[in-house]
Amino acid sequence: MIRLENVAYNYGGGALFTGVSLHLEPGSFHFLTGPSGTGKTTLLKLCYGELLPTSGRVQLFGKDSAGMNRDEVALMRRRIGVVHQDCQFLDHLSVAENVVLPLTVAGRANEVGQDLTDLLGWVGLERQASQLPPELSGGERQRAALARAVMVSPDVLIADEPTGNVDWEMSQRLLHLLIELNRMGKAVLIATHDLNLIRAAKAQVQARVLRLQGGELQSAGAEL
Amino acid sequence: MNKVFALLSGDPNADRAVPPTGYTARLTVFTAGAMAFLAVFALSLTLATNRLADRWSSELARTATLRISAPADQIDAQVRAAMNVLDTTPGIATARPLSTQEQQDLLEPWFGPDLPLESLPIPQLIEITETDVGFDPIGLRARLQVEVPGAVLDDHTRWRDPLVQAANRIRSLGFVSLLLIGGATGAMITLAAQSALAANGQVIRVMRLVGARDTYIARAFVRRFTLRAALGALAGTLLGLVAIALLPQGDTAGGFLTGLGFKGAGWLWPFLIPPFAAIVAFFATRAAAFRTLGNLS
Ligand SMILES: Nc1ncnc2c1ncn2[C@@H]1O[C@H](COP(=O)(O)OP(=O)(O)OP(=O)(O)O)[C@@H](O)[C@H]1O
Numbered sequence A: 001m002i003r004l005e006n007v008a009y010n011y012g013g014g015a016l017f018t019g020v021s022l023h024l025e026p027g028s029f030h031f032l033t034g035p036s037g038t039g040k041t042t043l044l045k046l047c048y049g050e051l052l053p054t055s056g057r058v059q060l061f062g063k064d065s066a067g068m069n070r071d072e073v074a075l076m077r078r079r080i081g082v083v084h085q086d087c088q089f090l091d092h093l094s095v096a097e098n099v100v101l102p103l104t105v106a107g108r109a110n111e112v113g114q115d116l117t118d119l120l121g122w123v124g125l126e127r128q129a130s131q132l133p134p135e136l137s138g139g140e141r142q143r144a145a146l147a148r149a150v151m152v153s154p155d156v157l158i159a160d161e162p163t164g165n166v167d168w169e170m171s172q173r174l175l176h177l178l179i180e181l182n183r184m185g186k187a188v189l190i191a192t193h194d195l196n197l198i199r200a201a202k203a204q205v206q207a208r209v210l211r212l213q214g215g216e217l218q219s220a221g222a223e224l
Numbered sequence B: 001m002n003k004v005f006a007l008l009s010g011d012p013n014a015d016r017a018v019p020p021t022g023y024t025a026r027l028t029v030f031t032a033g034a035m036a037f038l039a040v041f042a043l044s045l046t047l048a049t050n051r052l053a054d055r056w057s058s059e060l061a062r063t064a065t066l067r068i069s070a071p072a073d074q075i076d077a078q079v080r081a082a083m084n085v086l087d088t089t090p091g092i093a094t095a096r097p098l099s100t101q102e103q104q105d106l107l108e109p110w111f112g113p114d115l116p117l118e119s120l121p122i123p124q125l126i127e128i129t130e131t132d133v134g135f136d137p138i139g140l141r142a143r144l145q146v147e148v149p150g151a152v153l154d155d156h157t158r159w160r161d162p163l164v165q166a167a168n169r170i171r172s173l174g175f176v177s178l179l180l181i182g183g184a185t186g187a188m189i190t191l192a193a194q195s196a197l198a199a200n201g202q203v204i205r206v207m208r209l210v211g212a213r214d215t216y217i218a219r220a221f222v223r224r225f226t227l228r229a230a231l232g233a234l235a236g237t238l239l240g241l242v243a244i245a246l247l248p249q250g251d252t253a254g255g256f257l258t259g260l261g262f263k264g265a266g267w268l269w270p271f272l273i274p275p276f277a278a279i280v281a282f283f284a285t286r287a288a289a290f291r292t293l294g295n296l297s
């Protein structure tokens, strides 16, 4: 579904990474690790078409991301749920409204129903449903962002540090949600520094761990 | 039609997605209101001029005057000859020499009541009224020149033409004013919409990240500005109408200033202003939205 072929990216200075190839197939589960500032977030942005590769090819659902028009980009985004590292909410809308926003903009707001309550319950945000995002704690924001990402039941779920600010117990709940989705056949890609999270996941699903370091993407060894 | 309906009924969720744009929204309402107020006056001027031109044409067009100046001993013969010519001219309904008393009345305002008309070489006037078809002034003049050398035909074109011309000119100015008002409204709303869009760059970014199409984002802005403009224009139009209705009513015939206003069904014309403002706002905001969205990548 998502294919990166020999991709390089730079923000104008030197190349952040080169020769990156990555295939996200249905039912696959990937972790992306690496030191801060090596370009994990950048690599994820290439995977949902927010950035275009400096060289190489990124194919999203069979289409070259560089050749998509705006409408195609919009439709592609509806198939990919993303938890952004900086969350990206509409601060004037309530948490609940933000969580259903992907359905709203797709004209499917009437499909919400019970799912929203269940989802907010699972991530522990029923009480905060009508609050505004700026009033949430860092961990609550991340949970809301994850709820929004899974709301549309996407084909691919991409999460950038989804458990950075939550306690161990909550991170297990969130992981459980991601694993459930993966079992339904969705592709999951998570960037994280949290080795415990990776270990916990590997105990439950077949997960590949990738390491971005020194401008290259490698498979992490068995030490994890 | 479906699109118009969708725009009016709107998608409350889409509307909520765009945060309130307090300042630019008020600016739009005010601009549309002020422009509509001005448009009411431009419209009223145009319509009043129309009526005036019609009246001048119809009142003056139906009549003409023949003036006969001749030595006292020839005047009767010439009047008879002129009446002969007029009676046989097609397009003339009636021709009647004014009586001495009537001529006296005409001159009284200028010379006072004691004018010894008999002893003065005053020309004799013949009042002519036309049929609906009207006569041919050039042919008539040619005949008169031969048969009644002392006759001068005044068919009032001398008076009428410049008046009608002036009326037409004022009417054109009224139209140009309406166009300019429409254009200025469009320009102001474009600026307001553009600044609203620019101020909401982050909102647009987030909406795009969750898969909103540009048309969806644009519609939320377009709907908001269109409704604001229509609302402002309605208020401005009503105020303009009240102002016009409160103009002092003078019934002096032909008083130009007191003729400014709407008559009968003419009162309905100004109600085209709010929908027109909405249409202008719709296209101005749409163009601004798609341009801004195109630049934001
Ligand atoms: N918009 C940008 N313009 C220029 N440079 C940028 C931009 N975004 C990121 N960078 C740089 O690119 C590098 C990689 O950034 P990125 O956010 O991808 O790192 P990361 O691996 O996700 O880091 P972290 O683990 O801290 O989240 C950093 O050095 C950053 O300063």
Ligand SMILES: [Mg+2]
Pocket (backbone or CB within 6 Å): A040, A041, A042, A085, A160
């Ligand atoms: Mg990052």
